[in-house]
Amino acid sequence: MDRKNRILVVDDQVWVRRMLLEALQFQGYEVFGASSGFEALKLAAEKKPDLAVIDMAIPGMDGLTLLSMLREINLNLQGIMISGDGEKKSVKKALEGGAFAYLVKPFDISSLENLIKKALTS
């Protein structure tokens, strides 16, 4: 049987991270959480996630730098960026930086779930 799709959630806000992990686990994904870029890279090397949900402002490095470093581990990894910053410039920068989508916090969890489904089948 195929393995479950693996999702890495990177957010330094403990309850945001926990909430996202539980919501995605509820949807049947195998999930891992990291609170910093460094922790995320370590986990990614070990767990080989298919998709990462990354907060744009995480300690140590910005979300887009982390996405490009995660892609060095797995070229096909999809990235969905999340942020409290809804400025158009930031959205544009993230999409140009290779993110599959950008969601502005607080968003509806079902929007994230739908985007993940799309990203994993594209």
Add this chain to the structure above:
Amino acid sequence: MSLRYSNVFEDLFTDKSYKLSEDPAVYIREGSHTVVLENNFQDEKTGCRTFNVNTAVVRNEQGVSGVIVYCEGEGKSEDDKVPSESLSVIGELAASAVHEIKNPLFSIRGFLQILDNTLSESDKRKEYVKIMISEVDRLESLVKDFLMLAKIKSDSKELVWVCELIKEVIELYKNSFEKKKIQFKLCINDESIFLWADRDQLEQVFINLIQNAFEAVEEGGSIDIIVSKLNEKVTVEVKDNGRGIGPEVKDKIFSPFFTTKKNGTGLGLFISKRIVENHGGNIYFNSVEEEGTTFVVEFPMGKTIDDRLNL
């Protein structure tokens, strides 16, 4: 073509971004520039006047058709800038505070959604959870509006093509208009209308006015947007044939926290008025009950140097 600018504009014309003329070779750089005049305009304290000069290349299908050099009002002295700087600090502080509030709101909302998914339709607690989610959404709208208010005084103005911006906002409403079968018309008498403005704030004003019109009309109603330039004024009218504004609320609609909507924050028009006035403009409305409402925003055209140069 004549270029009569003094050498203080040298910085604008020496960058090799765009060649303005062949002989003599003059170049122009697109963007926002600060020009300090040391001699021409004496400020009592600093001896300098500072101007914000914006330059933009106008392109049409055949290529480049002209250049706009736009100067923000009269020159400001360095001292004039102090209050706006301290206000932008407040804006920054508010932005961080909003960010800090958004995270807990987001985790509350997310956990409530997870809870909602686990409860059966007949469970009374499901209704409580839905109420909590909608209250969190209301808090989120309030926080967003407060952020917009805090940013109004910040100084990030640029050259904004008004028609282009309005078309972008309309694009956001395309599906909603279709769903409600709204007959929509956009009339523009001059595509090249531009303003020296904060683009995000201007967009917020247009979104607020179009959203209000959208909510005021019945299914199959009509919304017209008219953009015009007349007597050194840029005017944008948003006209609907909705239920109109009752006489009892006419005086209150620009007041903070006044709303007739179920989920409104009561800050939309208050914010719009602040933004328009901060850009030196006016906002007003005409409304007849059961016939419709027209909101009008007017902005003064700024001063331009050789409004558009013909190459």
